[in-house]
Amino acid sequence: MVRQPTVEDVARLAGVSRQTVSNVLNAPDIVRATTRGRVEAAIAELGYAPSMAARRLRTQQSHTIGIRLDPYAGGISGIVLDRFIHALTERATPRGLRILVYAATDADEEIRRIRQLREGGEIDRIVLTGTYAGDPRAEWLAEHDIPYVAFGRPWGEPGAQALDADASRHWVDVDGAAGTRAATLHSLAEGDRVAFLGWPAGSGTGDDRERGWREALGWAEEPPAELRWTSVDSVSRARAVVEDALAAMDVDAIVCASDTLALGAHLAASHAGRPHLLVIGFDNTPVAEALALSSVEQRPELVADAVLDLLVADPATGGGPWHRLIEPELVVRSRDDV
Known part of the structure; x- marks a missing residue:
């Protein structure tokens, strides 16, 4: 033995x-x-696994992190959350922590599920994903003194700056503006007519990614309408939008808010006879890699490390800051190799 x-x-x-x-x-x-x-x-290296049962008896805690497994929705960009959960699970083990995934279709059901798991002693901390303005899950967790970290900023919350310093409001996010800023600066080597294909205004994440494009081009105010293109996160819709735009004008490059939009833009450019038009996506999914499209890598493994750091930090020690922004990485690929 x-x-x-x-x-x-x-x-x-x-x-x-x-x-x-x-x-x-x-x-x-x-x-x-x-x-x-x-x-x-x-x-x-040794494959050491601490006795979780002994730890639970000693500390009266489960040392288990709960995280919702989102319903399968297909599409391209969901791979980022899958990578995050995988990294979280992989990195929790050396810290003596476990991950428990649960299913919920909406915020109310998730709160009920968390309550059941908490009362049953199965979890003692939470990772929230898919956060949004007025998120009732965050309020409920704070009211019930359950430690949590959100993957995503509290977009649109009143007094959001004050939340940054609040030890009960931990969050980790990817600096989307930094990613699109790097993508835009890289695109300027092709020329100064760099278009941005993003989601409709009002999405915190989408608006942040648009901001990076505007800042790189020096547009503090409203950018030129002919270079700001809008589509929902759909390949076919993005393709239609870009086909119409390219029929009306010429651009040197297209920076996109997601790889889904980038795929639609690439198909439109190819249809217009410009298969080598520089198109840069966001998420660095296998689709972008397969088509040799440049894309912004969110580095979910670093997000997982930061989330775990905050989950085990003790607010009583004043050891903030209680939020982390992860710098993404622009992955440049050449379509000459396709």
Whole structure:
């Protein structure tokens, strides 16, 4: 019978004390990042798994994070959330945490499900996804003193700046404006007529991504209407919008708010006889990779790390900030290789 690795084995491999390993598992925020990294690497190498049952008895906590598994909706961009949940699960284990996924079709049902899981002792903290202005889930969790971190900013909330400093309102998000700013600056090598294909106004995420395009081109106010194109997140609708736009004018490049829109724009450009027109998407999905389309990578693995850091931080220590913006990465591909 193969002997299971112990805390002592982890400590020996990492070159630290047993107490340091315990701190990494139970209070990682008090351990220096370099030391924590060595311990987590040793845990991964040995395949060490702490006894969750023993921890629950000792701490009266489940050390389990609940996260909603969104209903399957198809499409291209949903892969980002799938990658995030996978990364969250993978990175939770070395910290002595578990992930429990649950299904819910709307906010009210999710609140009921969280209440059941909480009262049953199955979860003691939550990761929220798909946040929006007036989100009742955030209010309910705060009222019931359940630790949570949101993947997404509190778009449209009154006094949102005050929420940034509130230790009960943790969130992690991707800096969408930084991503489209980088995409636009890269596009300027093709010429200064860079169009933006985005969603209808009013989406916090979409408006943020449009802002990066405007800032890169120096348009603090309303941008030229002929270069700001609008479509819902649909390949066919985006294709129709871009076909009409390209029939009326010429552009040097198109920056898009998602890979779904980018695919529609690429199909339209190809139909117009311009298959090599620079089109840049957002999300860096397998579709963008397969078609050699440049795209903005959200780096959901870094989002998962930041979410876990905030979930185990102790607000009582004043160890903020309680929000993190992750810098995305522009992945440039050449269509000459297609």
